[in-house]
Amino acid sequence: MQNLNAIPLSSLRTIEVIARNGTLRAAADELGVTPGALSQRLAKAEAALGQVLFTRTSTGLQPTEICAQISPRLTAAIGELSLVVSDVQAIGQNTLTVTVAPIFASRWLIWRIKDFNDLNPEISLRVLPAVDVADLDHSEVDIGIRVGEDPALGAGATKLLDxxxxxxxxxxxxxxxxxxxxxxxxxxxxxxxxxxxxxxxxxxxxxxxxxxxxxxxxxxxxxxxxxxxxxxxxxxxxxxxxxxxxxxxxxxxxxxxxxxxGAVYWFAVRTRSQRNPSVRKFKSWLETELACSVRYWNKQPETGA
Amino acid sequence: MQNLNAIPLSSLRTIEVIARNGTLRAAADELGVTPGALSQRLAKAEAALGQVLFTRTSTGLQPTEICAQISPRLTAAIGELSLVVSDVQAIGQNTLTVTVAPIFASRWLIWRIKDFNDLNPEISLRVLPAVDVADLDHSEVDIGIRVGEDPALGAGATKLLDxxxxxxxxxxxxxxxxxxxxxxxxxxxxxxxxxxxxxxxxxxxxxxxxxxxxxxxxxxxxxxxxxxxxxxxxxxxxxxxxxxxxxxxxxxxxxxxxxxxGAVYWFAVRTRSQRNPSVRKFKSWLETELACSVRYWNKQPETGA
DNA sequence: TTTTGCATTTAGAAAATCTAAACGCGCCTT
DNA sequence: AAGGCGCGTTTAGATTTTCTAAATGCAAAA
CATH class of the missing domain: 3.40.190.10 (Periplasmic binding protein-like II)
Structure with a gap:
């Protein structure tokens, strides 16, 4: 754990963001700094790790094999840190707490939270990654999203997606x-x-x-x-x-x-939160985003052919 | 994910280390800085998150409820980052790759790696958290540690612990x-x-x-x-x-x-690595550490009573 | 009451990081 | 083949952050 004293965590985030974006400019955008700053950070990170992490091409940065191996792990860990932070920030706000499977949080929801926040700045979303199947009505959680063949989390669940x-x-x-x-x-x-x-x-x-x-x-x-x-x-x-x-x-x-x-994405709402208007906003946003994720890739083969 | 732009990752690590150590002095030791520096970092972290994270007592810092909730998640995520870093650093060294269950990595092994490194500076340990049960002989992994009733990962496994x-x-x-x-x-x-x-x-x-x-x-x-x-x-x-x-x-x-x-901790070695002297060193270190973890807590009740 | 151990505060020094602009390099268009 | 575009890199200097060291205050233990 002390080996992190030698490598600043910010370097790891730099690597993760660059790997995910593919270009310094896009990564700089996400981090809110200039590309020049990132170039320096990356050089420092590579020096600290003693490894070349990206091969520079004329169209951007291509992760090396090592970098490709570690970047998903970086994404997962840093994403979890991000969720923790938003959890803390959500305290005392008009909060909507939603529990989802950890993988659904880290692979899908986390990348779209910002969009929801931008559209609904008055609602702060709190994501609880857990396989908690306990009764929603006896919990602090407003919404549960689960995948399964049978309606999850009680009879009040509605279907989101196949x-x-x-x-x-x-x-x-x-x-x-x-x-x-x-x-x-x-x-x-x-x-x-x-x-x-x-x-x-x-x-x-x-x-x-x-x-x-x-x-x-x-x-x-x-x-x-x-x-x-x-x-x-x-x-x-x-x-x-x-x-x-x-x-x-x-x-x-x-x-x-x-x-x-045969499995279905279910959307369950705690009884106490049924009338909460934020819940409806979240659900319709979720349906749109889900449909969009899926529809996009249905089109791909046609465009590619 | 962008909410991390407002809260430096170093703040999160500061929180994690303080929460785990209980006092600024111990945390400062682990991070290699002065307590004063940590006090400032903590103040900044609390301001950024808008929450009081520790109640100051005369014997140290007591995590608040919020802090106690998030600190295990911080530990897990930062620990994973630490493992990723040591993976990268191990490249090209005299490396011993060991695969363990993710939970065993994050809850036990990661806290003891430094000790092994100090004792065996010429060996760099690479920890692969995975439930990979594939045949060790056809992998890049030297050692597998698994828990189960039957010998894991082939017949060559030896027992470590009940x-x-x-x-x-x-x-x-x-x-x-x-x-x-x-x-x-x-x-x-x-x-x-x-x-x-x-x-x-x-x-x-x-x-x-x-x-x-x-x-x-x-x-x-x-x-x-x-x-x-x-x-x-x-x-x-x-x-x-x-x-x-x-x-x-x-x-x-x-x-x-x-x-x-009835389950047992098994220690399995890839055939190709059977004669690697590093393997023996790791195994004996592991046995000592495991025994120590367990023995300590057998004594507790006696001391307490 | 003294001592000890703890966190905090301060001021100044030191280090890290950023921006802005110039630059070089490939690729694509013309 | 020439020009333009988009990319990352470099540089210098300003800025910001972060650190250390020492003084301080506080509470519990001796």
Whole structure:
């Protein structure tokens, strides 16, 4: 833990933001400084870590292999810090507390909170990443978003979206996959040794019954997605959780088939908060954003072809 | 994510270190600065967050309720950043890569790495938090540490330690527990809705067969431990994972009975690394440290009584 | 009552960081 | 092939932040 004394945390954030944005200018925008300042920070960070983190191209900064490996971890950790800060800042405000699965918080919601805040400056959103299935009515939480086949968190839940999945991997792995058959020759990343989502997808492709290759197993889908980005194999990803990485080009989808798993995104509201107008605003914002995440990627193949 | 522009990450680390150490002097030691500097940093951090984070006592700094809630999350996130940094720094060194469960990394190993580094400066340890059960021999990992009833990661695994569990909770909750019977009147924190470890413990206490109260459910033991610290209920914790929080007084053990779960800590070495002398050094260090973590707390009740 | 251990305050020194502008380099357009 | 555009980098100096060291105040322990 003391090794952080030598590397300022701000350097780590610099790396994370640059890796995610791809150019110094965009990163400088997000951080509210000039590109020159970032260039200096980056040089210092690389010196401190003793590693070259980006190869400079004429169109921006390309993460090196090392950087690509660590940047998802940086994003996750710094994102959690960001949530902690917004939690504290939300105290005493007109707060809407929403609990979501940790992965949904870190891979989707956190990137869109700012947009909600800009549209609704009077509401401060508090995100509680937890698998807390306790009764909403006996909690301090206004809203719960959960994915499952049955309505979650009590009968009052309404449906937000159908869950869909599709395989993702790094561009390098994708180059080895010409036809669906090639899927059986590459490592398949597992979540807790399971193969969630593969059955409906393979069946939709007419490939059921065949055994998939082995591959690394990770404890949660977030680590699996990171593994997919760093070229460890193919992962069957949730549409909503992969969309941002897909947009940034960190992962690609070798096939344009997305399958329904039967699971649904549920939106549950605590009885006491049913009439809170902020809840309605949040829900309609959420529906728009979710639809937008999904719709965008439905269009991609058409534009690409 | 942009809310971090207003609060420097160094402030968050300052808060985390102070909360964990309890006094400015100790925290200043860990950070390598003077107490005066920390006092200023803390004042600035509190101003930026708009919250008082510590009540000043004559013996040190007592975290406020808000601070106690966020500090475990800060510790986890900053600890992960620390691991990422040491991963990068280990590149090109005489590296020993060890994979452990994420919770074991963040709750136990990370706090002891520095000690290992001091004793073995020529070895740089790389910790990979993952539930990767893939064959060690086909990986870049030298060592795997896993907990389970059967030898993990192939037949070459050797036993490190028996796993033991015991209930922990915040001092406030503990005050409500006078006798074992009171356990059935307080919320019981669940990991994934399960009650891991309760059966052997209740049976050892002669309390089997009765139903425990409900309580919040979290996705992993780390969140459960946080929940226990913040007074959300009682959690059946692994000895090794609770020992540091116990030592710091963040949680207490209302009963001095620890039960064997039947699970064992396994130490597995990749074939290619069997003869690596660093592996032996790491193993013997690990055994000493593990024994020390456990022995210390066996003594506590005697000293306390 | 004295001592000890703690956090805080202050002033000035030291260090880190930023901005603005000039610059060099590829790529794309013309 | 020339010009323009967008990119990151460099520089110098100003600015801001952060630190140290020492003095101070406070409360509990001896």
């Amino acid at each position: 869950q869909r999945v599709f395989p993702v991997c790094s561009p390098e792995i994708a180059a080895r996959i010409k036809s669906p058959d090639d899927l059986f020759t590459v490592p398949i990343i597992r979540e807790n040794e399971l193969l969630y989502g593969w059955r409906p997808w393979l069946s939709e492709m007419g490939l059921e019954g065949r055994d998939l290759s082995f591959g690394p197993t990770y404890a949660d889908a977030s680590l699996c997605l990171d593994a997919a980005m760093t070229g460890q194999g193919v992962f069957m990803a949730w549409e909503t959780l992969a969309c941002d990485a897909l947009e940034r080009g960190q992962i690609v989808a070798p096939f344009d088939v997305r399958s329904l798993t | 796993q033991r569990v015991f209930p922990v909770c915040s001092p406030e909750i503990a005050a409500r527990i006078k006798s074992p019977d009171d356990l059935f009147t307080v919320p019981i924190i669940r990991e994934n809705e399960l009650l891991y470890g309760w059966r052997p413990w209740l049976s050892e206490m002669g309390l089997e067969g009765r139903d425990l109260s409900f309580g919040p459910t979290y996705a992993d033991a780390s969140l459960c431990l946080d929940a226990a610290m913040t007074g959300q209920g009682v959690f059946m914790a692994w000895e090794t994972l609770a020992c540091d929080a116990l030592e710091r007084g963040q949680i207490v053990a209302p009963f001095d009975v620890r039960s064997l779960t």
